[in-house]
Amino acid sequence: MSIISQNIKVSLSICIIALGMGAAHAAGDIEKGEKVFKKCKACHKIGEGAKNAIGPVLTGVVGRKAATFPDYSYGKSMRKVRETGLVWSEENLDGWLTNPKKFLRKILDTRKAKAKMKFKLKKQADRDNVIAYLKTFSVEMKKGAMKKDDMKTEATPAMAKPAMAVAATHICVENQSGKTLLFVVEAKGGERVVKTLNAAENLCTPQKMADAGGTVGVFLNEDALEGCSRLAKAGQAERLVAYEPFDNCTWAQ
Ligand code: HEC
Known part of the structure; x- marks a missing residue:
């Protein structure tokens, strides 16, 4: 037990230092993120009552399991990612937005993976900001999910x-x-x-x-x-x- 607690102590301290220094990426700016999101709007809807379009609804996507928005027809590789249980953490979103195809190839460990989303966000600041903006919609998602019965089975753990x-x-x-x-x-x-x-x-x-x-x-x-x-x-x-x-x-x- 003493070895165990020491391990934990050590790793906790490392983590706390990491917390002190700030996460890997700077916290994004929500207002700037809203502007970046204009690029996503061509394919994605977000907010109360949003409907699937070329891409799935993005309300509550931060913390949601990949490829689980109801009634959206995800690509084959994305459906495979869903089976892995991958959650859209900020880190995963960052990878996805950098290059969706590359991200899927890495996750699924095959060069055959394809993403239906061809769009890429090359600038780190744009990705940080848009993720900060997406996060502001997770509360609304909780409210919406209470109303909708069909959401129960696909509910993200967060709610x-x-x-x-x-x-x-x-x-x-x-x-x-x-x-x-x-x-x-x-x-x-x-x-x-x-x-x-x-x-x-x-x-x-x-x-x-x-x-x-x-x-x-x-x-x-x-x-x-x-x-x-x-x-x-x-x-x-x-x-x-x-x-x-x-x-x-x-x-x-
Ligand atoms: C040209 C259309 C298009 C644009 C622009 C676009 N996307 Fe997508 N996006 C898609 C499609 C299509 C999918 C479904 C991918 C699949 O099934 O392979 C998708 C999937 C996603 C997913 C996964 C959602 C889930 O339910 O698992 C996220 C997150 C996402 N897009 C975020 C964004 C963000 C943020 C932007 C803007 C920076 C953006 N997308 C811009 C078309 C687009």
């Missing part, structure tokens, strides 16, 4: 259920990734709780441990040296939507 109620002295983490993973919650004071959580389980610090906040972390298993971590406030639950190592996890807002 699986509302955040749990958390006492003001707790830090909690909820596993909504659909996978069994190792979670760590650590109060600023240093007390740490480590537990493997099945899908839809959660973990909290014991009462009165965490008024000052702390961190939550997630790893594939006890031997994993890399995972994700996130600063956590007392009194609210951090919700993991999708797991991907090297701090590429998707968390609900």
Whole structure:
């Protein structure tokens, strides 16, 4: 157990340093992203009541599983990507927007993969900004999904259920990734709780441990040296939507 906790401690510190330095890409500018999105509008609709067009509806696409918008006829390679369970994390969107065909070839590990989307966004700043803009539509998606019955089966994990109620002295983490993973919650004071959580389980610090906040972390298993971590406030639950190592996890807002 001591080796395990040391591993976790080490990787948590690495992750926290990474958090401090900012993510791999600068946070995008929503207003600039709205302008960039004009290029996408030729094929994609977004927002309340949006309908599929040449491309699928993009409302709530950040955190959504690839190729799962109802009634859109995705290409063959995209349907294969859906089988892998790939989630549109910011990192994956960045890869897709850089070069959709190349992205599919990398994910599916075949030179035969083809994307129905021929459009590319070459500038990193444009990609960062448009992703920031896309993120602003995830809340609307949740509202829409409550109304629409057909969305239930295709619901992204992000809207699986509302955040749990958390006492003001707790830090909690909820596993909504659909996978069994190792979670760590650590109060600023240093007390740490480590537990493997099945899908839809959660973990909290014991009462009165965490008024000052702390961190939550997630790893594939006890031997994993890399995972994700996130600063956590007392009194609210951090919700993991999708797991991907090297701090590429998707968390609900
Ligand atoms: C010329 C048309 C066209 C343009 C312009 C375009 N797309 Fe697409 N997009 C498509 C098509 C077609 C697909 C479906 C791909 C497939 O099934 O292979 C798609 C798929 C996607 C997906 C995957 C959605 C899902 O449900 O899995 C995302 C994300 C996406 N596009 C984002 C964008 C963004 C952001 C822009 C603007 C920067 C953009 N697209 C511009 C046609 C376009």
